[in-house]
Amino acid sequence: MSDVILMAENISKQYRLGLVGTGTLSHDINRWWHRIRGKQDPYLKIGETNDRSKKAECDYVWALKDINFEVKRGEVLGIIGKNGAGKSTLLKILSQVTSPTTGEIKTKGRIASLLEVGTGFHPEMTGRENIYLNGAILGMTKAEIRSKEQEIIDFSGCARFIDTPVKRYSSGMTVRLAFAVAAHLEPDILVVDEVLAVGDAEFQKKAIGKMQDISAGEGRTVLFVSHNMESMARLCNRGILLNNGKIGGEGNIENVIELYLKNNQEFSDTYIEERIKSNCYVKKITLSNAQNQLTSYFNFNEGLTITFSVFKAEEDEQIYNLSFAIVNTNDVVVLSSSISDANELKLSKGANKFSVSINGYLLNKGNYKVRLFFSNETERQSIQRIDCLGFKINETGFYKNAQLRKAVIIPKLDWVKL
Amino acid sequence: MGLKTAEDNWLYTISSKKSLFSFNFIEIWRYRDLLMLFVKRDIITLYKQTILGPLWYVIQPLFTSVIFTLIFNNLGQIQTGTVPPFLFNLAGITAWNYFKECLTGTSNTFTKNQNIFGKVYFPRVIMPMSITISNLLKFGIQMLIFIGFFLFYKVQGTDIRLHSTILLFPLYILLMALLGLGFGMIISSMTTKYRDLTIVVGFGVQLLMYLSAVPYPLSEARLKFPEWVIPLVEYNPMTQIIEGFRSILLNSGTIEVDKFIYTCAIAVLVFLCGLIIFNRTEKQFIDTV
Structure with a gap:
């Protein structure tokens, strides 16, 4: 065995960020000067861990470290x-x-x-x-x-x-x-x-x-x-x-x-918009279960409720639309829904709250994201489009032979003997 | 710790350290099939979708020889002895072209092949070596032209003949290949990070040609050039090669034994330097290219 x-x-690999230019030559000369005096490469001591999304603070980065x-x-x-x-x-x-x-x-x-x-x-x-x-x-x-x-x-x-x-x-x-x-x-x-x-x-x-x-x-x-x-x-x-x-x-x-x-999947039951996007925007979204507790873990047979707080700073004549989608880990949009399916979105100045519920016995076990869409219909402008929440459906409360079900949604349908 | 003994016999180690002279000749030998396949690829694909095909390699030296003859021999009154000036120039250009093709062909090895070098490992030196070998085809075609004109002049009754040192012919080709490959590898290694040298190569090669006794015999240079230029021409290894090449083919000029040994030494030295620098570069170049 x-x-x-x-x-x-201890494999490490350092890369230099940015362009090859005149600065590179001075570093090369410095490196060479250290080497002929038998010293260690001065640029090996520095360098940050490699996080693609964060802005770099120094020119060297460790693509691999130890x-x-x-x-x-x-x-x-x-x-x-x-x-x-x-x-x-x-x-x-x-x-x-x-x-x-x-x-x-x-x-x-x-x-x-x-x-x-x-x-x-x-x-x-x-x-x-x-x-x-x-x-x-x-x-x-x-x-x-x-x-x-x-x-x-x-x-x-x-x-x-x-x-x-x-x-x-x-x-x-x-x-x-x-x-x-x-x-x-x-x-x-x-x-x-x-x-x-x-x-x-x-x-x-x-x-x-x-x-x-x-x-x-x-x-x-x-x-x-x-x-x-x-x-x-x-x-x-x-x-x-x-x-x-x-x-x-x-x-x-x-x-x-x-x-x-x-x-990779950030489970979160609350999302708060920190920057004000426009006169009107979704300020807070929460995820809760049937007992009204904030959570991002649900059993298969449990329903879940998404609550949106829409904030409007000034009165205006614009028409807004609020909708969301549930996306699975393979980026497949499992379902989507818009508030306009039910009735027109009427917003008053200040905070407005809306909620929508998804039944249990629907989403197969697995991890999902909630994708928010908020747009200004009059100006045909998207205000927010973001994956704001993440949740997990557990196996608990499954159908009897549910292990074999591979479908994304497995709703409980009415079977009738004729 | 009983496992220690079993773990000691590693086949090889990948690390950042590499000593100056660690060529893996066994490895190059193992990839000899690849070398020949690259040569085959270059030859097969050389004339694909051109109308004149190999004729291009005939036209270029012929026209250059004509121009050289007009300018240097007719206008500039350069004496070529008993040898017809056109044939004299054609011999020089044929030899020079092979060196030039090897040099320019290999001088961009790293930049041109960064795609393939970034994906798979094989001894990188295979690439410039294959270029040097496949250039022999072009050289062969140009040699045929030379032989054609040689016979033409011979039939016309011009007094030209091969020298007995014609047996050195393969050695001269080897010397040109070593010099071209050596310089090419040095340049290609130096241009991976800083591209300045690629700009120099284009006109540098042109200038070097005029210092390498291509359009004139060395004896004329000794007579007519200013004092300080003569050593530049005389100790330029390419001058010695071109002179020698003409000497064995046309019996014009002489081969000086000490200069010949000097040229061989320089060629081998340049080649080894090129190999060392190339070898050092191949490990890191993909990050800096």
Whole structure:
């Protein structure tokens, strides 16, 4: 069990923000001056953690900071994280495209990476010629490619076009061919980044199947990055969660996915607008259960109530509209409703309160967001459009065979014997 | 701690540190198929969708030779001995072109290939090496033209003949390749962060040609150039190569043994320097390019 094939020790990667310009030269000279005197790089001491959304206060940023992990032989490790969490940087270091600023990675096998399929495809060359070129770029020898040529062509399903220049291919066909080459690589460790999001449904299924074969059947070690939690859960057995360049969690893939979703989904039962958007705006939104308690956790059979406080500073003749939508974690709008469905929105000066209820026995278990839309109908202007609240529907109070229900909404309908 | 022994035999380590001379020649050897496939790609795709195709590589040296002959030999009265001026210029330009193609072709390796270098790892040096090899095709075509004109003049009864040192011909090609590749790798490494040098390359190569005895023999330069320019021409390794190249093909001028050894040493030195600098750059360039 303790057969560690790859070990990362204190991997950090520093990037400089902004443009390469004259300032860079002075830093380079300073760095060089420190080096010839045998001192440490002066810019390694500074640098902030990498949060994409916050404004930077200094020029250097740590895309990765002190990453440690081990991968065992035959393991499929999923790397999860938000955009800019450092996933791709880590993969780039693993595939030797760039080197870490500090730390080192030790490995017992050859690493091949699939950061983007079709790298090095030349449009003027035929499919067959590109198989050889691409295979060689990915580290195969000519003999290896020759022995697999037929298999690759069959897998890609492009046999008819194999002697046609790739520039005549449709984009889907190019990707199919490229993935086919990559999937037939035989390194000890395979690094894969989001390649499954290509091709049509049939091909995606084939691709995921092939990935499963590689990891399960052939016992290859795979490091896998994707935003698709479903394929992640299917393919991987262990996971690492990256959070602003640091490891935020590690372990069984299901736990890591749950941790990631929890981190990302801010459950909140109250939203308060802090900046005044216009003469009239939604100032506060709350989420409460049937007992009128503020909460963001509901049982399946429980109803939930959303309360809106709309504030109007001055009387005016404008017509406003208030509506909202419920969005699930895959960004699917599950339902939407507008106050104008019921009656016209009449607002008086000062605070106005409205509430709307959603029945129990409707939303399947899972995490949801409340998206608020508030607009000025007269001027056709959106005032607020924001994901303001987050809540979770628990399994408690489910239908009897509810575990098998995959639908987004599972309302209780009237079944009648005729 | 019993695991310690099992964990000690790592295949390799990825880290930021790299010693100056750690070339992985075994690795380059393992990727030799890729080298040949890149060469094949360059050759296959060279003439795709052009009407005149390889003819372009004929037109360019021919016209340049004609112009050189008009300006330097007719107007400028440069003497080329028994060798017809046109043939003299064509030999010089053919050799110079190969060096120039290798230099300019490899001098933008990093910037031109940042896309592919940013995605997969292979020894980066494969790229400039493949350019140097595939340029041999263009050189071959231009050599054929030269041979054609050589035979034409021979039939006309002009007194030209090959020198016995013609056996050095492959060595001269190697010297040009090493120099072009070496300088190209140095330039490409230096331009990853600061692009200033790319601007210099264009006219720098042009200027270097005039200092490399392409349109005139070295003997004329010794006679007519001002004192301070002569060493610039004389100790320029490309001058020695061009002179030598003409000497073995047209029996004009002489090969001085000490200068020849000097040129070989410089070529190897430039190549090794280029390799070291290139090697240092390839690890970090993707962040600075």
